[in-house]
Amino acid sequence: MKTKALIFLAFTVCCVSQPANAQSTWKEIGQLKTRDAKDIKSSTWSIGGETLDRDYTDYQSYKTYLGPLGAKRIRLQGGWSKCEKVKGVYDFAWLDAVIPDAAARGVAPWVELSYGNPIYEGGGEAKLMGHIPTSPEGLQAWDNWVRAMVIRYKNQVPQWEIWNEPDGNPKHTGRQIAEFYVRTARIVRSIQPEAKLIALGMASVTKLDFTRDFMEYLKQNNALDLIDILTYHGYSHNPDLSYPHIERLRSVVWSYKPEVVFMQGENGAPSQAKGTTVGAMTDQDWSELTQAKWDLRRMMGDHGRDIATNLFTISDIHYAPGDHMVGINSKGLLKTNPDKTIERPKMSYKAAQHVFSLFDDQIELTKNKPTTNQSTIYTFQYQHKQNKASLITLWSGEARPAETYEPKLTTVTVEGSFSNPVFVDLISGKVYEIPKNKVKVEGKNITFTDVPVPDYPVLMADKSVLLYK
Structure with a gap:
């Protein structure tokens, strides 16, 4: 030996x-x-490309960093209110400039269908933690937009996530969200039968009653076949302390459908001191070093438990007035300038490259x-x-x-x-x-x-x- x-x-x-x-x-x-992503055959890694629907990041500025990062998928938000600013008139130019380009770089888009559209009374809110559409007119308009989205991108988007962090709005119930999810999922499947359907984008990993009510509605309505993947977020200052909560969440979901795949749908750490950044975990000081450490622990903690990961996010996010918060969310792997162009990669970008390049489908x-x-x-x-x-x-x-x-x-x-x-x-x-x-x-x-x-x-x-x- x-x-x-x-x-x-x-x-x-x-x-x-x-x-x-x-x-x-x-x-x-x-x-x-x-x-580069194009040189990696397959992996479970995804990178966040969120908030393009509200123009808080700039895809054209960060797209050249996307392929070299090595993630094989990117999470995008569809943006109903950005697509339909005049009733019945769709403008998909902004998505046409993103979805095919990402795919050409070897990074498969998975698209979240969200948020509401205030041009319709009862059409919901176009912001984080916003309410879902509720009026007959708003729901019909939502259905029409979802149908148009899936028809347009069905050959480029293999997975569709329905809404984001619905449990973050205190007015939402698990049953209400389930009803909304099922109507949306049935539209997707009617057009793209092979599509993978993703619920719920849970903000919390501890709201088990909400999840149980959601799954119970699906069971009662013979709709368990409409969920393939469940995503959750659940930020924690020490990422390693999240997993007991995640296991309890898995237990609830698997009691209804053991085949549901769990995926970390959005997680990452800030890179700036408190008072200079917004979003989850900004009550404490962070730096680019501690961000890189935290991101690595989340990625490898997930991977070691056979959980796919979407690392949040590729570019710093500039939240504007009228949304859930205002300011820079510094969880990006890329540091931005005030105009959302890219200043430089952070230490976390390099760390993520090392993980994405090594832990492909050949490492089991x-x-x-x-x-x-x-x-x-x-x-x-x-x-x-x-x-x-x-x-x-x-x-x-x-x-x-x-x-x-x-x-x-x-x-x-x-x-x-x-x-x-x-x-x-x-x-x-x-x-x-x-x-x-x-x-x-x-x-x-x-x-x-x-x-x-x-x-x-x-x-x-x-x-x-x-x-x-």
């Missing part, structure tokens, strides 16, 4: 804008290569579970489908990501194929050589000692799994 080994890396944080780096005593042997989750001597360390194990070489992710998750953090020196025991293991920092993408005195082989198990685990995911992988330069 070949000798197995792992590098001992002592991390330091030199400044707030840089991730932890290996000390110079350890040899850096490469840098992870990133891949295994049942093996690495063990450590630290109770707050999260670990997941994967293998390459073809050569069966191993890869594990590790991070310390006892608190939300910090600006400075002393990595935990950890002992990791794993059963896997590590003929030539290396250590990878997912923020910087740096690959490090592994000294031989930090590994011990005992039968099928390999024990790595003094592994420095920071508060964001790092990798221990067989070199054959990686592409690096």
Whole structure:
């Protein structure tokens, strides 16, 4: 058997804008290569392209960053009120400039049908947390727009999400939303029978009664076949604390239909200090470093539990007066100028590239579970489908990501194929050589000692799994 080994890396944080780096005593042997979406056959990763319907971001400014990011799907919002500003007259030019372009870049659009349209009395509200259409005229107009959307884009949009965060409006009930969902889903399926239908875009992962009422209505109306995927958001300062709530949500939904696939429909962290940014989790200070750490923990926490992820979002969002909030939502991977053009990629963009490029459909989750001597360390194990070489992710998750953090020196025991293991920092993408005195082989198990685990995911992988330069 070949000798197995792992590098001992002592991390330091030199400044707030840089991730932890290996000390110079350890040899850096490469840098992870990133891949364009067109060069990745398939993966579960999606990137958020939200709020184009209200002109809070600019697709034409960020589109050149879309393919190189490596996500295989993009979430878009259809924007009824932007499409129909005069009753009965549709203008799809803005979507025609987005949907085919994204697809041509190797990024498949999935489109959310929303929001309301105030040109109709009872047509609902065209904003986040807005009310659904309720009047006969408003509902008929909604039906007509949905029908026009699906007819126009059915060959380019394989998945349709119906509304966004309906539970965020206190006037909505689960049954009311279910009735609205079913009428919409039946229109989609009547035109595009093979379409995947997505509910609910839940703002919260704890409103189980709302979800139960929604699913009960579907059951009573023989409509469970109209839900394929359930999306949820559920922001948490420590992303690792979300999963017990998610499991309870899954239990409720699966009690009605076990085949429903769960997808993280929208999650990401801010990158600015409180008082300078709006949206979820802005009651505390954030930086581009802690954003990158948080995003990595959400992505790898989801992936390790076999949950697809939509990372929120590609570009900072400029919310305008009249919506649910006003100001810059700094969860974008791309920092924007005041006119919504792109200033530069943030650290989180590079981190996401590393994940999207590596964890494609050739990297599969295994049942093996690495063990450590630290109770707050999260670990997941994967293998390459073809050569069966191993890869594990590790991070310390006892608190939300910090600006400075002393990595935990950890002992990791794993059963896997590590003929030539290396250590990878997912923020910087740096690959490090592994000294031989930090590994011990005992039968099928390999024990790595003094592994420095920071508060964001790092990798221990067989070199054959990686592409690096």
